[in-house]
Amino acid sequence: xxxxxxxxxxxxxxxxxxxxxxxxxxxxxxxxxxxxxxxxxxxxxxxxxxxxxxxxxxxxxxxxxxxxxxxxxxxxxxxxxxxxxxxxxxxxxxxxxxxxxxxxxxxxxxxxxxxxxxxxxxxxxxxxxxxxxxxxxxxxxxxxxxxxxxxxxxxxxxxxxxxxxxxxxxxxxxxxxxxxxxxxxxxxxxxxxxxxxxxxxxxxxxxxxxxxxxxxxxxxxxxxxxxxxxxxxxxxxxxxxxxxxxxxxxxxxxxxxxxxxxxxxxxxxxxxxxxxxxxxxxxxxxxxxxxxxxxxxxxxxxxxxxxxxxxxxxxxxxxxxxxxxxxxxxxxxxxxxxxxxxxxxxxxxxxxxxxxxxxxxxxxxxxxxxxxxxxxxxxxxxxxxxxxxxxxxxxxxxxxx
Numbered sequence: 542x543x544x545x546x547x548x549x550x551x552x553x554x555x556x557x558x559x560x561x562x563x564x565x566x567x568x569x570x571x572x573x574x575x576x577x578x579x580x581x582x583x584x585x586x587x588x589x590x591x592x593x594x595x596x597x598x599x600x601x602x603x604x605x606x607x608x609x610x611x612x613x614x615x616x617x618x619x620x621x622x623x624x625x626x627x628x629x630x631x632x633x634x635x636x637x638x639x640x641x642x643x644x645x646x647x648x649x650x651x652x653x654x655x656x657x658x659x660x661x662x663x664x665x666x667x668x669x670x671x672x673x674x675x676x677x678x679x680x681x682x683x684x685x686x687x688x689x690x691x692x693x694x695x696x697x698x699x700x701x702x703x704x705x706x707x708x709x710x711x712x713x714x715x716x717x718x719x720x721x722x723x724x725x726x727x728x729x730x731x732x733x734x735x736x737x738x739x740x741x742x743x744x745x746x747x748x749x750x751x752x753x754x755x756x757x758x759x760x761x762x763x764x765x766x767x768x769x770x771x772x773x774x775x776x777x778x779x780x781x782x783x784x785x786x787x788x789x790x791x792x793x794x795x796x797x798x799x800x801x802x803x804x805x806x807x808x809x810x811x812x813x814x815x816x817x818x819x820x821x822x823x824x825x826x827x828x829x830x831x832x833x834x835x836x837x838x839x840x841x842x843x844x845x846x847x848x849x850x851x852x853x854x855x856x857x858x859x860x861x862x863x864x865x866x867x868x869x870x871x872x873x874x875x876x877x878x879x880x881x882x883x884x885x886x887x888x889x890x891x892x893x894x895x896x897x898x899x900x901x902x903x904x905x906x907x908x909x910x911x912x913x914x915x916x917x918x919x920x921x922x923x924x925x926x927x928x929x930x931x932x933x934x935x936x937x938x939x940x941x942x
Contacts (some may be wrong), residue, residue, distance in 0.1 A: 545649065546730055546761040547612040547635065552644035554605040554630050603785050604630040610780055610789040617762040619776030619793055621800045627785040628765045632656055632732045635763065650729030651680065655720055664708030668699055668718055671707055675722050689725050697721035717744060724751045731755055734765045749775065769797050769852040806914050814906045820894050820914050827882040833898060838872040845897035850932045857885060862901055885933040886920035
């Protein structure tokens with residue numbers, strides 16, 4: 542590893558949880574003020590909770606626990622995890638917005654952050670004023686900001702509203718300007734949290750391109766996203782966070798694999814219409830089974846499926862109505878649906894299965910990406926890598942003349 546830009550050691554962040562009730566009247570507020578000293582005195586008589594370790598105390602939750610990793614200068618770190626895993630908390634600590642409960646983070650370089658809509662801009666100031674304000678926060682001189690000003694406006698496409706207070710901007714306009722400021726001002730480290738969650742497709746593509754340009758300039762980027770395709774394309778290493786615990790990986794694909802979970806070919810559900818579902822490769826075929834039990838007889842048990850690649854891009858899917866499957870001779874409320882998928886031939890890789898079940902008119906069951914499975918040599922021994930040609934093998938007839 543080269544010169545270190547970010548070093549995180551044993552980082553932990555604990556939050557107090559609970560409901561804060563607003564007083565409904567002046568009398569309630571006054572009563573609360575009188576009671577507070579007595580409540581604090583009672584608490585003072587109790588033994589304070591242990592501070593050693595990460596024991597979960599009542600009313601407290603650890604958003605991050607014992608997180609340790611390093612990012613070299615010029616690297617792009619992709620941070621991956623489920624909602625509530627602690628990704629945004631990590632960026633807020635690195636951006637100095639909040640303090641850690643324990644541990645420390647050392648940041649070497651000037652930092653720019655794009656965390657969420659509403660962060661870093663003053664609503665009453667115009668777009669122009671906010672650009673200069675953010676530059677001043679970064680320690681830049683006015684002449685330095687002047688050199689970047691036209692690039693920022695061209696990228697954000699907000700020139701018409703430049704002298705309008707940003708509180709009147711739409712969320713898309715706000716995000717365009719916020720990203721343009723963060724990505725174009727003279728920062729050495731850039732923190733980006735879910736920038737692709739707001740904006741149209743053209744803007745998202747523009748943002749990804751700009752992040753790539755920033756990295757080529759030798760700047761360090763920490764990028765949080767649920768877009769696995771963007772993570773794999775842009776990032777040079779990955780950090781997977783699960784319930785506050787992080788695992789740093791040398792390979793982005795390895796981090797994505799941890800996020801998607803280990804390959805599991807069967808899943809069970811309690812108190813659901815579908816009680817069990819499975820998928821397996823049988824030579825050059827894929828077989829899907831689902832056990833169902835409904836409250837009434839079904840004319841046709843309509844099981845629909847979609848197979849996606851490991852990044853979540855749909856590949857193929859169908860159901861018995863689309864395939865014009867003949868209606869069974871007798872209706873029943875329980876049984877098993879068996880599907881044999883002969884084409885397309887999937888190339889070697891990891892895939893995900895989503896399921897739907899209904900009566901042909903209404904869906905009563907839906908599970909997105911409920912099973913992750915691997916395919917090996919379904920398309921034969923000789924095949925090109927899926928990363929180069931896509932996940933399916935074409936069936937061709939060749940003729941030479």
